[in-house]
Amino acid sequence: MRQFDVYPNPSVRSREAAPYVVVLQSHFLAATPTTVxxxxxxxxxxxxYSEASVKIVFGGERYVLSIPELAGIEPSRLGRRSGAVTEYDYEIRRALDRLFTGF
Structure with a gap:
């Protein structure tokens, strides 16, 4: 599991509006019991959509990565990897900075 990998949303309740989740946590912290x-x-x-969100195209569909809704989850709940959004590295890191520093 690497940073910016995409997985099917394990939450049945929210899957209709958010079919996927994106790993934000660095893969260098793999020993932690949860991943962000x-x-x-x-x-x-x-x-x-806010300044701490990122517009993303994944699998030919348009999405909003809602970083303010981040959560910790046990990696075993994520299932099989669907892909990655590493091409949005800059935009995601910038949104994370906005969320945590305001800039």
Whole structure:
């Protein structure tokens, strides 16, 4: 499991609006009992979007990576990797900075 890998959302309750989650935590912290993820919301032009969010195209579909909704989850709940969004590295790191530092 590497940073910016994408997995199916394990939450049945939120899967309709957020079919995937993105790993935000560095793979260098693999020994921790949880990993930090954020949901990929379907971009329906009504999804919550802020300066701490990132518009992403994944699998040919438009999503919003909602970083303010990050959560810790046990890696065993994530299932099989669906892909990665490493091409959005800069935008994701910038949104994380906005969330934690305000800049």
């Amino acid at each position: 993820v954020a949901p990929l919301l379907i971009d329906d032009d009504r999804s919550a």
